[in-house]
Amino acid sequence: MTTPSTDTSARRLLIVGPPGAGKGTQAVRIAEELSIPAISTGDIFRANVSGETELGVLAKSFMDSGEYVPDSVTNDMVRSRLAEDDAASGFLLDGYPRTLDQVEALDGMLSELETSLDAVLLLVVETEEVVGRLVERGKEQGRSDDTEETIRKRLDVYAEQTAPLIDVYEKRGLVRRVDGMASIDEVTAALRGALAGR
Numbered sequence: 153m154t155t156p157s158t159d160t161s162a163r164r165l166l167i168v169g170p171p172g173a174g175k176g177t178q179a180v181r182i183a184e185e186l187s188i189p190a191i192s193t194g195d196i197f198r199a200n201v202s203g204e205t206e207l208g209v210l211a212k213s214f215m216d217s218g219e220y221v222p223d224s225v226t227n228d229m230v231r232s233r234l235a236e237d238d239a240a241s242g243f244l245l246d247g248y249p250r251t252l253d254q255v256e257a258l259d260g261m262l263s264e265l266e267t268s269l270d271a272v273l274l275l276v277v278e279t280e281e282v283v284g285r286l287v288e289r290g291k292e293q294g295r296s297d298d299t300e301e302t303i304r305k306r307l308d309v310y311a312e313q314t315a316p317l318i319d320v321y322e323k324r325g326l327v328r329r330v331d332g333m334a335s336i337d338e339v340t341a342a343l344r345g346a347l348a349g350r
């Protein structure tokens with residue numbers, strides 16, 4: 153028997169929304185406030201691409217074409233990250249799960265850890281606004297997948313493969329919708345409110 157956690161601030165959260173919705177920016181802010189790690193699969197992949205690891209070499213071609221990295225690879229990566237000590241009292245996953253298979257894999261990982269999700273934060277944005285933001289980010293940060301063609305592809309892949317996840321989590325009563333079109337500070341405040349209202 154494991155002792156139940158007495159840490160009342162423990163949170164196991166996802167942040168979901170299309171590319172360019174502001175997930176990464178908001179995840180870092182909310183995670184810091186809750187003293188939990190923000191775990192971005194995109195960031196982990198990018199670090200591996202920069203480091204030219206085996207995983208990075210594999211991920212790069214998928215990322216550059218706006219496709220998802222295969223589930224088996226992504227799931228293993230998340231499983232080891234969630235097993236690290238800093239994730240024991242909570243985490244905010246950004247960019248995972250993104251497919252129905254990944255939802256199932258995450259369910260399995262959490263049940264192995266004898267825990268479950270507390271909430272799914274959904275950032276609601278307009279597609280055309282998102283394209284504009286991503287084109288800007290591409291210019292500022294030089295992200296190789298922020299070209300207009302790849303952005304459109306990523307939005308299509310999101311609509312096809314990731315949007316259906318929202319229904320799954322909706323049925324579990326976990327989804328908290330937040331307007332992602334407001335200013336960065338306003339969105340952070342709304343997310344805070346959404347979490348407090350649970």
Ligand code: AMP
Pocket residue numbers: 171193194195197214215216218219220221222226246247248249250254297306
């Ligand atoms: P992001 O930074 O979350 O926009 O992710 C950038 C890219 O990394 C995506 O377009 C995918 O190619 C890859 N990626 C990130 N997270 C996942 C995931 N959960 N499953 C598959 N591919 C992912």
